Amino acid sequence: MKVTPWEVSGEIDYNKLIKEFGTEPINDKLLARIKKHTGELHPFLRRKIFFSHRDLNWILNEYEKGNKFFLYTGRSPSGQVHIGHLVPWMFTKWLQDKFNVDLWFQFPDEEKFLFKEDLTFEKVEKTLYDNMLDVIALGFNPKKTKFLIDTKDAGLMYKPACEVAKKITFSTVKAAFGFDNSFNIGQIFYTAMQTVPAILPSILAGKNIPCLIPHAIDQDPHFRISRDVLQKLGYYKPASIHSVFLPPLSGPGGKMSSSDASTAIYTTDDAKTVKNKVMKYAYSGGQPTVEEHRKKGGNPDIDVSYQWLTFFEENDKMLKSYYDDYKSGKLLTGELKQLLVDKLNKFLEKHQANREKAKDKVKEFYL
Ligand code: TRP
Numbered sequence: 001m002k003v004t005p006w007e008v009s010g011e012i013d014y015n016k017l018i019k020e021f022g023t024e025p026i027n028d029k030l031l032a033r034i035k036k037h038t039g040e041l042h043p044f045l046r047r048k049i050f051f052s053h054r055d056l057n058w059i060l061n062e063y064e065k066g067n068k069f070f071l072y073t074g075r076s077p078s079g080q081v082h083i084g085h086l087v088p089w090m091f092t093k094w095l096q097d098k099f100n101v102d103l104w105f106q107f108p109d110e111e112k113f114l115f116k117e118d119l120t121f122e123k124v125e126k127t128l129y130d131n132m133l134d135v136i137a138l139g140f141n142p143k144k145t146k147f148l149i150d151t152k153d154a155g156l157m158y159k160p161a162c163e164v165a166k167k168i169t170f171s172t173v174k175a176a177f178g179f180d181n182s183f184n185i186g187q188i189f190y191t192a193m194q195t196v197p198a199i200l201p202s203i204l205a206g207k208n209i210p211c212l213i214p215h216a217i218d219q220d221p222h223f224r225i226s227r228d229v230l231q232k233l234g235y236y237k238p239a240s241i242h243s244v245f246l247p248p249l250s251g252p253g254g255k256m257s258s259s260d261a262s263t264a265i266y267t268t269d270d271a272k273t274v275k276n277k278v279m280k281y282a283y284s285g286g287q288p289t290v291e292e293h294r295k296k297g298g299n300p301d302i303d304v305s306y307q308w309l310t311f312f313e314e315n316d317k318m319l320k321s322y323y324d325d326y327k328s329g330k331l332l333t334g335e336l337k338q339l340l341v342d343k344l345n346k347f348l349e350k351h352q353a354n355r356e357k358a359k360d361k362v363k364e365f366y367l
Pocket of ligand 1: 005072074075077106107108111213214215216219
């Protein structure tokens with residue numbers, strides 16, 4: 001297994017990641033504490049899709065004292081948004097609503113430019129706009145949400161980025177990200193830019209404000225560095241809450257890839273494409289023949305359609321009945337796939353309509 005911000009491969013053992021990265025698991029006590037404030041738990045919390053954190057208890061301590069936090073997350077524009085990308089953003093939207101807090105959403109439009117040999121800024125700019133539509137479509141409140149675009153907001157970000165960069169050695173970056181001497185100096189500097197949004201609201205307000213970063217676990221190496229450096233610079237260490245990856249359609253191992261259509265469903269896929277992809281590619285835990293399936297039952301724990309339903313079917317009772325029926329052989333693979341297709345298409349129909357409406361709103365989110 002390999003998990004870095006730029007590469008995820010192999011079969012992922014999330015408990016092992018907690019140990020390797022040195023994060024904390026989200027336990028029932030912490031869930032109960034969150035529930036006290038939110039009234040209900042998001043399915044992503046109930047199902048341990050958000051499974052790990054740093055300093056979440058501290059964020060809640062401060063919140064209970066009246067010291068509100070802000071949220072920070074981001075997306076490096078490159079290629080199309082797939083439904084796996086939406087997972088942390090949907091959860092961020094829920095946190096924003098439940099705690100009534102500001103969100104700073106970073107679009108580091110230089111990141112993938114620096115990391116991908118053949119990517120031009122021209123191409124990045126197009127995907128940036130396109131990616132912003134997906135974020136807005138999730139319903140973020142423009143009055144409480146700010147988009148930070150690295151090349152556009154560089155004037156504001158560069159000074160704090162240098163403060164941060166001055167405290168990070170090349171050997172720290174090498175160790176955290178697995179870089180060697182062949183990496184370009186933009187790549188080496190980049191992590192400083194991803195740290196800045198964790199303090200920019202504090203700098204602008206002239207006082208320290210706690211920061212909570214919801215993100216997929218692969219981004220943790222950045223924020224491990226941020227926490228170390230920001231403390232030295234006199235800021236709070238940012239807290240974080242970490243999600244697993246939506247598994248690739250084609251089976252266990254790695255995460256969905258924007259560049260491999262057989263592993264991912266894009267937010268712009270039409271209903272027919274969704275159905276074709278799921279029917280053709282979704283890795284099945286079923287038996288080779290209907291007779292055998294009826295007799296022995298399927299394995300929902302490795303079945304990707306079932307795994308995806310744990311992300312998209314909010315109703316716990318329905319989900320449990322799918323699990324039980326698939327396991328007993330009552331529910332066939334084709335039927336389970338169809339349940340997923342219906343769920344995804346309902347979700348995407350709404351998302352795509354909101355995405356159209358988002359076209360008039362982009363500027364409202366700019367700084
Ligand atoms: N590096 C992230 C990506 O590749 C983008 C990003 C920037 C981000 N800031 C973030 C992700 C904060 C999560 C939280 O898409």
